Amino acid sequence: MKRQKRPIALTIAGSDSGGGAGIQADLKTFAALRVHGTSVITCLTAQNPERVLGVRATEPDAVRQQLEAVFEALPPRALKTGMLFSAAIIEVIVDFYRRTRRPPMVVDPVMVATSGTRLLEPDAIDVLKKKLLPLAALITPNLPEAEALTGQRIATRADMRQAARQLWEQYQCAVLVKGGHLPDSPEAVDLFLSGRVERFLTAPFVRGVSTHGTGCTYSAAITAALAHGATMLQAVAQGKEFVTQAIAQSERVGDHTVLNWLCQH
Numbered sequence: 001m002k003r004q005k006r007p008i009a010l011t012i013a014g015s016d017s018g019g020g021a022g023i024q025a026d027l028k029t030f031a032a033l034r035v036h037g038t039s040v041i042t043c044l045t046a047q048n049p050e051r052v053l054g055v056r057a058t059e060p061d062a063v064r065q066q067l068e069a070v071f072e073a074l075p076p077r078a079l080k081t082g083m084l085f086s087a088a089i090i091e092v093i094v095d096f097y098r099r100t101r102r103p104p105m106v107v108d109p110v111m112v113a114t115s116g117t118r119l120l121e122p123d124a125i126d127v128l129k130k131k132l133l134p135l136a137a138l139i140t141p142n143l144p145e146a147e148a149l150t151g152q153r154i155a156t157r158a159d160m161r162q163a164a165r166q167l168w169e170q171y172q173c174a175v176l177v178k179g180g181h182l183p184d185s186p187e188a189v190d191l192f193l194s195g196r197v198e199r200f201l202t203a204p205f206v207r208g209v210s211t212h213g214t215g216c217t218y219s220a221a222i223t224a225a226l227a228h229g230a231t232m233l234q235a236v237a238q239g240k241e242f243v244t245q246a247i248a249q250s251e252r253v254g255d256h257t258v259l260n261w262l263c264q265h
């Protein structure tokens with residue numbers, strides 16, 4: 001029997017012991033979208049849907065070894081980064097990526113957990129901006145992250161446009177500004193910008209469910225689509241549809257709601 005060959009994708013991110021975000025959310029997304037998921041774990045977090053109890057960073061050499069192991073036998077067609085935590089870990093990723101075949105890299109600039117815990121050390125932000133973002137094919141900041149990267153306050157669609165344009169001009173890569181935090185918006189509005197291509201992507205705002213892991217899932221779905229050969233705009237549109245359905249079809253787990261990675265989409 002001839003076996004179907006699946007594309008490979010890589011996630012470089014932190015482990016979420018609660019299973020709702022980070023590496024766990026990424027691998028569930030990859031599996032749902034028929035991509036073989038590989039991983040490089042940058043941190044161990046002790047967390048649940050309510051709070052982060054602790055963070056333990058992986059030794060930089062261990063991050064490098066994981067990268068070498070994956071690329072040696074399972075080279076990805078696309079990769080994403082999530083929680084990177086420290087400047088030293090970012091330096092390792094940048095150095096490795098510069099020296100290897102460069103699949104498209106989606107950078108989700110994770111800075112703060114949904115619960116409010118800081119997930120990127122202050123001195124790592126400068127390294128992220130100066131060294132990692134210039135290598136990205138796509139940057140996917142939410143509004144607080146876009147504000148931190150641009151120094152602008154973002155409260156309207158016009159503000160989103162200005163921030164996206166600034167990031168595109170600075171890093172010369174596609175930008176997806178996620179507007180889920182946009183004040184008083186009845187819709188979940190995101191803005192994709194790449195050169196002259198600009199698209200607002202909208203979906204009904206689902207209330208009463210947890211948003212824990214939505215950013216990770218979104219960027220992982222985009223990465224999976226890129227691994228399947230989609231264009232960047234196609235990948236972003238497919239990612240938007242997947243995360244929208246995962247939220248809309250959220251399920252109860254214990255006393256909490258979690259995304260439904262096996263959603264019908």
